[in-house]
Amino acid sequence: MTPRPGAGLRPFSIKTKLGTLVVVSVFITTGLLMVALRTETELRFITVFSVIASMLITQFVAHGLTAPLDEMNTVARAISHGDYTRRVSGAGRRDELGDLAVTINSMADDLEAVDRHRKELVANVSHELRTPIAALRAVLENVVDGVSAADPETMRTALKQTERLGGLVETLLDLSRLDNGVVPLRARRFEVWPYLSGVLKEAGLAAGRRALASGSGNHARADVHLHLDVFPPELTAHADAERLHQVVANLVDNAIKHSPPHGRVTVRARRGERPGSLTLEVLDEGPGIPESERHRVFERFNRGSATGSDGGTGLGLAIARWAVGLHGGDIGVAESSRGCRIRVTLPGVPKAAG
Template sequence: MNNRPPEPVYPGLLSRIWARIWDALRPFDPYRSVKAALGALVIVSVTITTLLVFVAIRTSTELRIVTIFSIIATMLITQFVAHGLTSPLDEMKTVARAMANGDYSRRVQAVRRDELGDLAETFNHMAADLEAVDRHRKELVANVSHELRTPIAGLRAVLENVVDGVSEADPETMRTALRQTERLGRLVETLLDLSRLDNGVVPLRSRRFEVWPYLSGVLKEANMAAAARAHIGGPGARADVHLHLDVSPPELTAHADAERLHQVVANLIDNAVKHSPPHGRVTLRARRGTGGPDSLNLEVLDEGPGIPESERHRIFERFNRGGVSTPHGPGSDGGTGLGLAIARWAVDLHGGSIGVAESPRGCRIRVTLPGTPKAHG
């Protein structure tokens, strides 16, 4: 004979049933606003007092007894309602104190449907934003410390060898020192761009220019920089990747800040080259946009592994080094993870958009610039 107790009901079943009942009663919920809750409190208190007075009249009960019972009942109901109204505020106070001590992981249980529930949800969004900012700050310190330590250590070792007479100041030794110095320079330039990004207010010096010669100059600079890094053996040097420019029509013009647009194109080209296969091809394509006069559509296409759809919303975040697709080539590294974030910042300054477009092969980044604002009559 089996004397085991019956199996308990699955605990999640009751909670789901109650959640459905709660949702079904939502249109009749008197606590959809604080005003409704306070109004319900007044109505219930008056109703109880009236009923007690009516009972007293019918039963010849003394008025002071009725008054005492009315006060007790009203106080109990008021305490119950007040506890329900103030509990989110108490919880927010506790979470705020935890955040003041550096703990950004705690959240408020936003179960109410009134204004306090909305406030709790807003509070949770603020806590999530602060947690992200704190995480970015820690990542910034860690990444900058890592990026600075390597070239400084290499440069120090080279100089110490020259001073101690271990090696001579020959061209090869100087090229090694120059390589580390250039890496430091690139990092400092990136940090300056990040500082401008955080300050938020950067004036745009927009002008009208011809797209073909402008982009041709940007690609020529990229080729020269890649050849120089390959000559001195810098990290991530990729002189084997072919850069191709496709502008149609050839007389295409645009209206933008040339310096900021240079940041966008240079960062996108650099990222595409890093992720291209050996002897790959990177194409920079420019077309007329559908916005105002001199609007511009830019696309940078590579032949690399591409970006999974689940990762596309993260590639423009700071310090995202693209953990899914590893850069190709000897000595390649993920950089500081700020290049695409800076590109998005520069595009946002123009009021444009940047994102990952569908591509049958590799990765395609699309940039849309609005051009000259339309005049309103």
């Protein structure tokens, strides 16, 4: 932990308190000795009074120092047993114990967040796995029991559920790579228009397959119009095409989920300031993201409260932020008069390679 500015000069630090204790004790002893000399009081009485006064003052100061430590010990023991809701009350102190209390509370906040994310991961993944597994099992049971024939249509239904399972597993693998930081970046130059056109075509087909497999719903949309806006048309960029595919696909998928009936999702691409740099925007016509939630929208497992749960894991935008970060770029929610606008900036060719 980096010391706060002026930490060694604080008037209420423990060093200051201990120094004051020594000075006060010396003054008391000196004062009693002067009284003894002037009043001819026996020295042994003065010594006893001096020791008692010093002990009382020391006890008072020691209690002020040890009581917070006892509380910190209790809170730390509770945290070690899995109770991440406990906090130290002495965070407002203006000494080293106050710094320690702030550190313990910050640690407890982080552990509580990690524990919450772990529980949300189990709940979300279990929910996501249950639906395709149940559908796949039902299809296969019908085939085995002779209720339905193993015709191409039945097999296509089973294949769709298998693809959905594969997509979830791939998402979890991406999350694991994110944590381990072992994903290499294979940047190359490519033409933006045909590349994004292919990504949008895949996104439209995927939305259509989900709509056929699970019927109409907020997370299975085939009625949303996808529009591509690239200028200039011959625009090129320098990036890892596979990782950028994750970014655009996740952003478009999220925009489709929150679009109104027969809405429009626009992917806009423009040249950046440096060679090979790129600015991407994904715009939808949905309810948008409240300003109070914009700082959390790219967190893992965050599924938002503005539009309710959409049945996803809440990992898509977190993975998009990770992929953009690998490039050294930025991603965020931009101001928009309607719907939601997500802006991505990629730096292009590194200066050393330019």
